[in-house]
Amino acid sequence: MVEHWVVLIVELVFIFNTLAAILTVFRDRYRDITSIWAWMLVLLLFPIVGFLIYYLFGRKLSGDRIFTMQTQQTLGIDRIAENQQQEVLSAVDPDHFVEEQSFIRLFLQNEQAILTNQNEVDVLTDGNDMFEKMFADIRAAKHHINVEFYTIYNDQIGNELVDLLTQKAEAGVRVRVIFDAWGSGGRNSRMYKQLRAAGGKVEAFLMPKWHLFSLHVNNHDHRKLVIIDGNIGYIGGFNVGDQYLGRLKKFGYWRDTHLRVVGDGVLAMQSRFFTDWNATTDNEKLEFSENYFPSINASGDVAMQIVSSGPDADTRQIYQGYLRMISMAHESITIQSPYFIPNSAIMDAIEIAARSGIRVRVMIPSKPDHMFVYRATEYYASVLAQEGIEVYAYNKGFLHSKTIVIDDKIVSVGSANMDIRSFALNFEVNAFLYSRNLALKMNRIFEKDLENSTLLTPKYFAKQSSWLRFKQFFSRLLTPIL
Structure with missing residues (x-):
C-alpha cells in the first residue's frame, strides 16, 4: 500500500514538473529555440531543483526595464548616424574603405554606430600597465569621469580606484560609476560611502534598491568603459579587481586586451554611458552638452565604430x-x-x-x-x-x-x-x-x-x-x- 502511494506521488511530481517546465520555457515567444530545449533538459533532469536554477539563471530582464533602455535618447548621435547612412564614407578616404563599406553600413543601420576617423589608439595587454595609464588620466581629469564596469571588486585595486575617484570628486570633478551588482559580488555600499559623501554618483546597473525578485544571473552589464573629460576613453576586456593584475594564484598572469582611445570615438563611448546611466538612475539624468561632448583634435590613423548589444535591442x-x-x-x-x-x-x-x-x-x-x-x-x-x-x-x-x-x-x-x-x-x-x-x-x-x-x-x-x-x-x- 505504501509503495503504491510512493509511486503515485512520484508520478504526480513528474507530471506536474513536466507541465510546469513546458509552461515556464515556452511562454516566452522570443526565446531562442536552442535555449528552450536546453532549459527543458535542465528542468526535466533536475525536478524542482531545476526551477531554482532557472530562477537564478533563466529569467530575462523585466519588460519595463528593457523599455527603459529602449526609450533613452541617443543624444545627437542619431542625427550624425542618419547623415552617415546617406554618405557612409564622407569623412574618410573612400578608396581606403572600399571593402569595409558594407561592414560600416551594417552598424550604422543596426546600431546607429557612427564612423569616426583619426582616432589615436593604444593597445594595452597588461593589467598593471592599463591601470597605471588609466589612473594617470583620471588624476588629470578636469570636468568629469564616467566609469562603467561589470566587475569592481572590493579588493586592493578596487579600493585604489574608488579612493582616487573620491579625491577627484572632492576636487569638484563630476564622478559617476555604474557597476553590475552580480559581477561585483554585491552592492558593496560601504566601499562607495566616502565617494558618495564627496558628491560622486554610484549606481548598480538596472537594479532596484529593494527588490528580491531582481536576483538573477542573466542580462547583466558586461561592458567596460571609462570616459575622462569626453576626450579620453577606455574600452576592452579588463575589469577592476586584483586578479586582473595577476595577484591571484588561481589564475596567475592575466592576459587581456584593452584600448585607450583619443578622438571622436570617445564621443560614441560617452553616448553609450549616458544611455546606461539614464536607464539606471531614478534621479540625475544626463543631457547633451559641450562639456561632455567636446570637439576633439586627434591625429591618429584609426577609423572606428563603437557597437553595443543587449537584450534591449531586437538585433544582435x-x-x-x-x-x-x-x-x-x-x-x-x-x-x-x-x-x-x-x-x-x-x-x-x-x-x-x-x-x-x-x-x-x-x-x-x-x-x-x-x-x-x-x-x-x-x-x-x-x-x-x-x-x-x-x-x-x-x-x-x-x-x-x-x-x-x-x-x-x-x-x-x-x-x-x-x-x-x-x-x-x-x-x-x-x-x-x-x-x-x-x-x-x-x-x-x-x-x-x-x-x-x-x-x-x-x-x-x-x-x-x-x-x-x-x-x-x-x-x-x-x-x-x-
Whole structure:
C-alpha cells in the first residue's frame, strides 16, 4: 500500500514538473529555440531543483526595464548616424574603405554606430600597465569621469580606484560609476560611502534598491568603459579587481586586451554611458552638452565604430559583426576568446573559411574560471582541431582577451565573448576598428602569445579520458544557457 502511494506521488511530481517546465520555457515567444530545449533538459533532469536554477539563471530582464533602455535618447548621435547612412564614407578616404563599406553600413543601420576617423589608439595587454595609464588620466581629469564596469571588486585595486575617484570628486570633478551588482559580488555600499559623501554618483546597473525578485544571473552589464573629460576613453576586456593584475594564484598572469582611445570615438563611448546611466538612475539624468561632448583634435590613423548589444535591442549587433567579419575574410582570421562557445552559424562560417583556404587561428585559455563553460569551450576547440584549424591554449596564465582580426584590415576589441551569453543575454560593447597598422600590431601581439601557447591537435584531444570527453559533450548540450 505504501509503495503504491510512493509511486503515485512520484508520478504526480513528474507530471506536474513536466507541465510546469513546458509552461515556464515556452511562454516566452522570443526565446531562442536552442535555449528552450536546453532549459527543458535542465528542468526535466533536475525536478524542482531545476526551477531554482532557472530562477537564478533563466529569467530575462523585466519588460519595463528593457523599455527603459529602449526609450533613452541617443543624444545627437542619431542625427550624425542618419547623415552617415546617406554618405557612409564622407569623412574618410573612400578608396581606403572600399571593402569595409558594407561592414560600416551594417552598424550604422543596426546600431546607429557612427564612423569616426583619426582616432589615436593604444593597445594595452597588461593589467598593471592599463591601470597605471588609466589612473594617470583620471588624476588629470578636469570636468568629469564616467566609469562603467561589470566587475569592481572590493579588493586592493578596487579600493585604489574608488579612493582616487573620491579625491577627484572632492576636487569638484563630476564622478559617476555604474557597476553590475552580480559581477561585483554585491552592492558593496560601504566601499562607495566616502565617494558618495564627496558628491560622486554610484549606481548598480538596472537594479532596484529593494527588490528580491531582481536576483538573477542573466542580462547583466558586461561592458567596460571609462570616459575622462569626453576626450579620453577606455574600452576592452579588463575589469577592476586584483586578479586582473595577476595577484591571484588561481589564475596567475592575466592576459587581456584593452584600448585607450583619443578622438571622436570617445564621443560614441560617452553616448553609450549616458544611455546606461539614464536607464539606471531614478534621479540625475544626463543631457547633451559641450562639456561632455567636446570637439576633439586627434591625429591618429584609426577609423572606428563603437557597437553595443543587449537584450534591449531586437538585433544582435555584435554577433552580426562577428559573423560578418568571419564571412568576409579573404586571407586570415585570428580569434582570442576565453569562452569559445559559438552557435552553429559562427561554427559554419569558421569551417567554411578554413575549407576555402583562409588561415584560421583560435586561442583559448589553458585553464578554467567557470568549469562548465570551459568544458564546452574544449568541446568546440576539439571540433575545430578535427577540421585542421589551428587552435592554441594559452599557458602563461589566464587568457581573457576578446579580439578578432581579419585580413590585416579590421579589428574587434571589447567585452563580448564568442559565446551565446554575449551574443544575446548580456549588455556588451565593442570597438570595431578599421586600420591596417592596428591590425598588424594586433597580429604581432597574437604571434607573441603563441610563444606561451600549445597547439591543440586531434591527437591531444584523443588522449583525454572518456570521462573528460563526456563532461565536454554534456557541457556542450547546455551551451545555449551557459
